[in-house]
Amino acid sequence: xxxxxxxxFFIGIATQDPTVVRNLISIQVIFNFxxxxxxxxxxxxxxxxxxxxxFGVSSGLFNTxxxxxxxxxxxxxxxxxxxFYSLEKIKExxxxxxVIISLYIVVYIGILILDGFLFPFIVSFFQPEFGQFIAxxxxxxxxxxxxxxxxxxxxxxxxxxxLALFIEESFSIRLLILPKxxxxxxxxRKVEKNLKKIEKRYEEAYNRAxxxxxxxxxxxxxxxxxxxxxxxxxxxxRKNQEKINSKKSEGYFNIISSQLSRGKSLIxxxxxxxxxxxxxxxxxxxxxxxxxxxxxxxxxxxxxxxxIEIKLETVEKQITTKANELLADIFENILVxxxxxxxxxxxxxxxxxxxxxxxxxxxxxxxxxxxxIGVQDFKKEKIFLEGYKELxxx
Numbered sequence: 001x002x003x004x005x006x007x008x009f010f011i012g013i014a015t016q017d018p019t020v021v022r023n024l025i026s027i028q029v030i031f032n033f034x035x036x037x038x039x040x041x042x043x044x045x046x047x048x049x050x051x052x053x054x055f056g057v058s059s060g061l062f063n064t065x066x067x068x069x070x071x072x073x074x075x076x077x078x079x080x081x082x083x084f085y086s087l088e089k090i091k092e093x094x095x096x097x098x099v100i101i102s103l104y105i106v107v108y109i110g111i112l113i114l115d116g117f118l119f120p121f122i123v124s125f126f127q128p129e130f131g132q133f134i135a136x137x138x139x140x141x142x143x144x145x146x147x148x149x150x151x152x153x154x155x156x157x158x159x160x161x162x163l164a165l166f167i168e169e170s171f172s173i174r175l176l177i178l179p180k181x182x183x184x185x186x187x188x189r190k191v192e193k194n195l196k197k198i199e200k201r202y203e204e205a206y207n208r209a210x211x212x213x214x215x216x217x218x219x220x221x222x223x224x225x226x227x228x229x230x231x232x233x234x235x236x237x238r239k240n241q242e243k244i245n246s247k248k249s250e251g252y253f254n255i256i257s258s259q260l261s262r263g264k265s266l267i268x269x270x271x272x273x274x275x276x277x278x279x280x281x282x283x284x285x286x287x288x289x290x291x292x293x294x295x296x297x298x299x300x301x302x303x304x305x306x307x308i309e310i311k312l313e314t315v316e317k318q319i320t321t322k323a324n325e326l327l328a329d330i331f332e333n334i335l336v337x338x339x340x341x342x343x344x345x346x347x348x349x350x351x352x353x354x355x356x357x358x359x360x361x362x363x364x365x366x367x368x369x370x371x372x373i374g375v376q377d378f379k380k381e382k383i384f385l386e387g388y389k390e391l392x393x394x
Contacts, residue, residue: 002112002141002144002145002148003148004028004076005076005079005080005083005108005111005112005115006108006148006151006152007024008021008024008025008080008083009083009108009152010155011024012084012087012166012171013155013156013159013162013163013166014159014162016162016165016166016169016171018084018171018172018173018175018176019175021080021084021176022175022176022177025076025077025080025176028073028076029073029077032069032070032072032073035065035069036066036069036070039065039066039069040066043066046058067123068123071119071122071123072119074122075115075118075119075122078118079111079114079115079118080176081173081176081177082111082114083107083108083111084171084173084176085173086107086110087104087107087171088170088171088173090103090104090107091166091167097163097164097167100167101153101156101157101163104152104156105149105152105153108145108148108149108152109142109145109146109149110145112141112142112144112145112148113138113141113142113145115141116137116138116139116140116141116142117137117138120137216266216270219262219266219329219333220263220266222302222336223259223260223262223263223266226255226259226302226303227255227256227259227260229305230253230255230256230259231256233304234249237249251304254301255301255302255304258298258301258302259302262298266329282324283322283323283324284322284323284324285320285321285322286320286321286322286323286324286327287318287319287320288319288320288321288323288327288353288364289314289317289318289319289353291323291327291328291331292312292331292351294328294331295328295331295332295335296310296312296331296335298332299332299335299336299339302336303339306339306346306347307345307346308339308346308347308349309346309347309348309349310335310349310350310351311348311349311350311351312351312353313350313351313352313353314352314353314354315353315354315355316353319353319364321364334368335349335368337372338368338370338372339372341372341373342370342371342372342373343372343373344371344372347370347371347372348370348371349368349369349370350367350368350369350370351366351367351368351369352366352367352369353365353366353367354367
């Protein structure tokens with residue numbers, strides 16, 4: 001123990017950095033914590049009736065050792081703080097180097113004497129019977145201090161420059177226990193930043209869940225509405241005619257069948273969306289006009305009660321882009337909304353397809369124009385922001 005105090009003394013003078021001494025204290029404390037858990041494990045093992053204890057070691061021995069380690073760590077920290085505090089006070093009031101060196105040696109011996117009294121005194125409160133095994137006491141520590149003093153004197157003579165820097169520079173006692181305020185603030189900022197990242201991830205997860213819910217609700221609502229309407233038309237056809245028009249009925253059944261297929265596809269797509277991250281969506285070469293044509297047919301078949309005019313303007317008959325099967329849902333939603341939010345008897349939709357180059361990357365540009373109610377100008381920028389949502393009437 002006397003050598004550990006001496007080494008701590010050496011490191012403090014050589015580095016002039018209280019954080020290094022604090023790290024040394026931390027290592028000693030961490031080591032004692034490891035021993036604490038190791039001894040606790042040994043106590044549990046020895047107390048287990050199934051354990052074969054060939055040496056007859058009592059678990060109480062390790063309980064005592066645990067107490068000694070805890071007291072030892074506490075006393076070590078207190079004595080190191082007192083030692084460097086005393087060194088700081090000496091260099092504040094004493095200027096001659098020889099006197100400072102002499103007093104530093106006295107402080108070292110005094111710390112060991114303090115340990116010879118303080119350690120047995122504290123231990124006696126927890127393990128009174130152990131006091132008889134502590135050898136040396138104050139007298140023993142005094143002898144050790146005198147014995148180690150020549151090494152301390154030799155160190156300060158050989159490292160006069162380090163000693164001079166230690167005397168000139170302030171050695172913060174607060175930093176022996178706490179990190180620098182700046183570092184502490186940086187750590188707190190990192191913690192805050194990590195918390196914000198976690199909060200953002202949870203918010204994104206919530207927004208995705210809300211998006212899936214809204215997408216499912218919106219599309220399922222349309223599907224149910226179309227199936228319900230087809231059944232209503234079939235029922236009306238049955239009541240108004242003795243002989244059911246097989247061609248019309250077949251058309252209604254086709255609508256119901258397509259809507260059921262769309263429902264299955266929707267559930268499948270939402271399941272895929274829920275299982276993959278946005279950055280991991282797999283894109284492949286896709287025939288854009290094929291999906292667009294399918295969406296146009298779907299809308300016309302889904303809403304047979306309305307005459308819908310859809311015009312397509314494209315410079316090429318074959319357009320390939322990077323996408324996936326969800327592209328069909330995008331087109332369907334755009335076209336369904338163009339009809340849904342349209343007060344005209346004949347909804348008119350114009351689709352213009354062209355190519356664009358942005359930052360040396362080729363894109364396909366699609367413009368959907370209709371005679372519906374439109375979107376107010378101040379909302380146009382907001383609706384394309386991630387997570388934007390607004391309640392709207394049916």
